[in-house]
Amino acid sequence: MPIVEPSLVTVKREEKLELDGIDVSGDWNTFLEPRVHTDLDLKIVDWVRSQPQGETISRCWQCGTCTAGCCMHTDYGLEEFNPRYFIYLAQIGYEEELRKYAQTIWRCVSCNKCVERCPKGVKVEEVVHTIGTYLEVSGGAPESPADRFDRAYTENLLARGVLDEAALFRTYERLEGRKTPARDLLRLGFTMLLSGRLHTGPFAHRTRGWRRMRPVLTKILEEEERARRARVEAPASRARGGSPGRAP
Numbered sequence: 675m676p677i678v679e680p681s682l683v684t685v686k687r688e689e690k691l692e693l694d695g696i697d698v699s700g701d702w703n704t705f706l707e708p709r710v711h712t713d714l715d716l717k718i719v720d721w722v723r724s725q726p727q728g729e730t731i732s733r734c735w736q737c738g739t740c741t742a743g744c745c746m747h748t749d750y751g752l753e754e755f756n757p758r759y760f761i762y763l764a765q766i767g768y769e770e771e772l773r774k775y776a777q778t779i780w781r782c783v784s785c786n787k788c789v790e791r792c793p794k795g796v797k798v799e800e801v802v803h804t805i806g807t808y809l810e811v812s813g814g815a816p817e818s819p820a821d822r823f824d825r826a827y828t829e830n831l832l833a834r835g836v837l838d839e840a841a842l843f844r845t846y847e848r849l850e851g852r853k854t855p856a857r858d859l860l861r862l863g864f865t866m867l868l869s870g871r872l873h874t875g876p877f878a879h880r881t882r883g884w885r886r887m888r889p890v891l892t893k894i895l896e897e898e899e900r901a902r903r904a905r906v907e908a909p910a911s912r913a914r915g916g917s918p919g920r921a922p
Contacts, residue, residue: 714767721808722764728804733794734761740788740798746781754778757788757798764805772805776815779806811903822849828895832888835881839866 722728740757741747747755755778763772779802788798809815817825826845831837840863847854854862881887 715769716767718764718767718769718772718805718808722801722804725804725807727797727800730796731761731764731801731804733796734758734765734798734801735794736762737793739791739793740796743787743791745785745787746783752778752781755781757782757802760802760805761796761798764808773809773815776806776809777818779809780818780820819850822846832892835884835887 719731722731736758738758741759744755744757746752747757754775760772760775760779763769782799782802784799786799789796789800792798806815806818810817810821823846826842826849827837830842830845833841843862
């Protein structure tokens with residue numbers, strides 16, 4: 675990972691020792707200076723902090739308690755899932771590095787062990803999900819399977835005001851490129867029919883007054899999505915109070 679603090683690799687020297695055009699002065703930073711990363715953008719932490727679920731990001735002081743107790747990181751051995759590191763990258767505005775974890779960041783199972791153990795009261799689970807949302811709405815990450823399901827679910831519900839489980843299942847299978855064997859589909863359909871949850875085809879019905887409600891709800895969802903994307907695209911205009919937390 676590139677060094678994010680230029681002063682750590684800058685040495686003031688009056689003379690420069692060279693041998694056949696090669697710097698042999700012995701400075702430890704001779705080969706590190708090109709690794710200095712200066713393209714940091716704090717609009718990430720500003721955006722996360724402006725969201726209801728991300729407002730506690732400023733409390734994080736990088737103790738690592740969240741990662742140490744994370745079931746994905748420790749119990750399941752997914753070492754690249756590191757809540758502390760995700761928050762750190764967002765705090766310093768290192769979007770290029772953060773994008774590398776655009777898919778991993780959604781592996782959180784919301785066990786909330788990190789929230790219970792955080793000594794500073796950071797709602798880690800909510801903050802991490804908000805960072806993941808930033809990556810998606812800013813175009814820094816491809817649509818995740820969870821997002822594809824949410825999109826299919828919303829479109830299905832908007833159709834008639836009642837969830838059509840069978841249609842949702844077929845739509846999600848198509849989006850994921852999967853195909854369930856016909857025998858399993860028949861077994862699942864028969865079970866849903868007996869349970870009274872099969873609202874599709876001849877069994878379909880519509881929420882009363884839905885034709886009037888659907889345009890209203892659709893408009894609200896579209897406005898919320900435009901506002902969310904606008905907050906990401908707009909440059910941070912307010913003054914920032916102090917430097918964000920840094921890893922010790």
